Amino acid sequence: MNNSDCALANPHRTKLLSGGQIWLRRLSRVWSAAVILGILQFLLPGLNSAGVAKADTLNDHAIVLDSNNQIIPWMPNPTAGYGEVVANAWDYFLNRVPNDPATGVSAYFSQSYLSPDTQQVANWPHNPAGLYAMLIESALKYYAYSGDIAVMQKVEELATHHLDNGMTPSAWVWGGVPYASGDAGSLVYQGATYGDDSGSGDGRYYLEPDKIGELGYGWLLLYKFSGNSRYLDAAIHAADVLATKVRTGNSSQSPWPFRVQAQTGQIREDYCAHVVSPIELFDELIRLKLGNTADYQNARQSVWTWMMTYPMQNNVWANYFEDVPIQIDLGNINQLNPMMLARYLMEHPENDPNWETHVRGLIAWVEKNFAAPQYGANAIKEQNAFPHVMGSHTSRYASINAMLYARTGDMVAKEKAYRAFNWATYMARSNGIVIDGPTVNNQWFTDGYGDYIRHFMTGLHAIPEWAPTGETHITGSSSIVKSVSYSPAEVDYITADAASTEVLRVAFVPSSVLIDGQLLSQRTDLAQPGWTFDQATGVMRVRHDDGTSVKINAANSDGLSGGGDTYEDGASESSVWTLTSVPQDSIHADASSVELGVKFKSDVNGFVTGIRFYKGGNANNGTHIGNLWTSDGNLIATAIFSSETASGWQQARFSTPVAISANTVYVASYYAPNGHYAADTGYFAENGTDNAPLHMLRDGENGGNGVYSYGSSAFPVKTWRSSNYWVDVTFSKSLALPSGSNAPATSTGINIDQVVSRDGQGAVVTPLFSTSEPNALLLAFVASDGPAVTGGQTATVSGAGLNWTLVRRTNTEAGTSEVWSAYANTGLSNVSVQSVQSNEEYDQSLTVVSISGAGGVGTSAGASSPSGAPSVYLTTTKTNAWVFGVGNDWDNAIDHTLGTAQTMMHQWVDTGMDDTFWVQRSLTRIAEANTTVTINALAPTADRWNLSAVEVVPR
Secondary structure, three states: OOOEOOOOOOEOOOOOOOOHHHHHHHHHHHHHHHHHHHHHHHHOHHHOOOOOOOOOEEOOEEOEEOOOOOEEOOOOOHHHHHHHHHHHHHHHHHHOOOEOOOOOOEHHHOOOEEOOOOOOEOOOOEOHHHHHHHHHHHHHHHHHHHOOOHHHHHHHHHHHHHHHHOEOOOOOOOOOOEOOOEOOOOOOOOOEHHHOOOOOOEOOOEEOHHHHHHHHHHHHHHHHHHOOHHHHHHHHHHHHHHHHHOOOOOOOOOOOOOEEEOOOOOEEEOOOOOOHHHHHHHHHHHHHOOOOHHHHHHHHHHHHHHHHHOHHHHOOOEOOOOOOOOOOOOOOEEOHHHHHHHHHHHHOHHHOOOHHHHHHHHHHHHHHHHEEEEOOEEEEEEEOOEEEEOHHHHHHHHHHHHHHHHHHOOHHHHHHHHHHHHHHHOOEOOOOOEOOOOOOOOEEHHHHHHHHHHHHHHHHHHOHHHOOOOOOEEEEEOOOEEEEEEEOOEEEEEEOOOOEEEEEEOOOOEEEEEEOOEEEOEOOOOOOOEEEEEOOOOEEEEEEOOOOEEEEEEEOOOOOEOOOOOOOOOOOOEOOOOOOOOOOOOOOOOOOOEEEEEEEEEOOOEEEEEEEEEEOOOOOOOOOEEEEEEOOOOEEEEEEOOOOOOOEEEEEEEEEEEEEOOOOOEEEEEEEOOOOOOOEOOOOOOOOEEEOOEEEOOOOOOOOOOEEEEOOOOOOOEEOOOOEOOEEEEEEOOOOOOOOOOOOOOOOOOEEEEEEEEEEEOOEEOOOEOOOOOOEEEEEEEEEOOOOOOOOOOEEEEEOOOOOEEEEEEOOOOOEEEEEEEEEOOOOOOEOEEEEEOOOOOEEEEEEEEEEOEEEEEEEEEEEEOOOOOEEEEEOOOOOEEEEEEEEEOOOOOOOEEOOOEEEEEEEEEOOOOEEEEEEEEOOOEOOOOOEEEEEEEEOOOOOEEEEEEEEEEO
């Protein structure tokens, strides 16, 4: 994006201006850049547009050509090239960016670029709004690809910093919106005083309306990811201001000016062809039905009409870059504006019936005006005022061609994309430093990171087989991936939208896909919801129209679902029924789709490793799914049966053994999509069946046994005449578990000692309780109703003679969900704990948990949303940690269905006030540190909610 002269700290995006002093100052720098460019092209003839000579190196990389003398990536393993440059770039950005000496914090807060060789700051006007918007997009796409939550934490930090330090005063004509630029070395953004005369960096109190749309859209995406309503409020206000300020455009006047004085509204430059970001902001708010959608629709239509009438016809794609001085005409065209429009048209072809014609025309125009052929690649220059080939612009051009190939199958476009991406890899050094271009050699945070990374990610979405071989990645989604977890035989993720399509390249053969626990069908195309897999390329596509939680399972080499866990020698597995156990009625006449199950328990702690069922013959056909549930219906684990025999006992193994607690009732079940199951009526009427330590329960021990549910795969709750449907488990008391497997919740240091709850109106006090031993950690979980405003309710916890500390408060939506902690050095006897609200007379629920063996509280997290399934994640800091959550649903009194591997500790379905309050926890402790844990509910999905989570770490 922004650049500067080849001499550090000298501006280079220059066009000759009126006015003698500015003319002379700019003339020397343009001349200097031109001379340097000419020298470099003489010394490196491979950089000339003819592209027939060979340079030895490019950015110190030896140029690698294929047998046709066409450029390929420079790294030792070229097939992993794109993934490598992106990973290295993020690693540098997160861990090795130097501090700005003027501020003492990372340079990207206050500087636009560095010297790549000395790592000195440039002291050139900063461009935070565009930079942070680009980084948000790059981080969202890379998080889905990698699961590295650190990139999201970083961009949230940057986005929040801009909200705190880069907004115009609310009473101004352009009030409460972001500045595009800031002074070098300053953490406060108000436009750059460097440009008070020239316009470079806008000038103090000047802003760029297109950047309001660009960063506003970035804030909206962050809101969808995190649920932080501050980002939503900022996005809506940005859209409101843009909708209010839109004007009628013409050939010399765009719908918004390029530069405008924020306080007075005085226009400094009238024309900017970059309007696609405000359109994206309007579109998404309209789709989500947020804000003043009627105003947005009117403004959007006006802007769209102008864009299609003028720049789409006359190709005046002028003005975007913040550090370019004021222009005397509209001759400073650039490639960013038309290419970002081309991307929009391919992402939303429904908005333009002539999208393909327009996209091809835009690509051809960029090639004519900005392409410089080099080694079979079109390297792309930035703009007329700075005609240098650069990595970010070349990767943008590559991504557009990749998308065109994905849309149309155009092999010429695919080749253009491939060669341009290959050339762009040379701008990245192996240490993660990415330069803007070989004739410039500066390290811009936009050109090297925000803008560069996102186009590689877009390219991998379009052509996923270009992702590294032998690795598993989500290469793209039509939604936002809010949470993702990768393992060798499984991918679990949550999307922001219930209807979306994901593209993956996987290192395993998938056997099943579950959406919110429901089986998704494998298909040959995605004309309807389902999934496809191309074994030759490892490319998988998943379309889901009604669910956000996605689980992809691999098939074992032995045909069983799971990752192929191995167990120590001598560790034995047992079941209740042997291979010789046979039903009386092995093929029931019922052909309906049905879930069939059995209630069981164990005398000892141990591990359920899989599900078994008896198959009477080929009539019981289709894809069978094995499920393990808690007694109250929380799904713990799922396995898919494969390589089944024609009849007899079938078995599927879980990818990770599931720890269960002694003397606790669980339900094992399997899904028979075509019925014809085994069923012996009256089996559990008088007696259960035992094979110690396992027990299949007799009717009456825990309700009726032999359970079923018709329809899709779901928790079986109905019974019929004490029937045995011949479902069993495989169980082991001790396993040598692979790294990352969960231990039983009661088998190591952390144990729950006491749990007490009290629900009521106003201040509530728990029942009296005592602890069993000293040195206990106490957690108080408060979920409360409150006024329908952000931050309108808080709570204060006290009691038991302890000092209570607030760990996490989440109250962006109505009500509050809070975690408090205290430490009891001595045992407690007949004590109580109370919670008092800031706004009394609302209902609240208080649950206090006493935990022995805990070293304290680790990390915590919170999330809120006006709709969608409640979900929050955190990354554990210690081994064998336990994760708890507390939530409130302000809209409805309804049972909440938890996600996998979680259990409900307390829930108040408050029908009197139409609220729900609940406390949940991970079913088992998390064996490994640095594990991302999701605390969530799968339903309901349309209510307002707050959710807080906390990690408890062992001593």
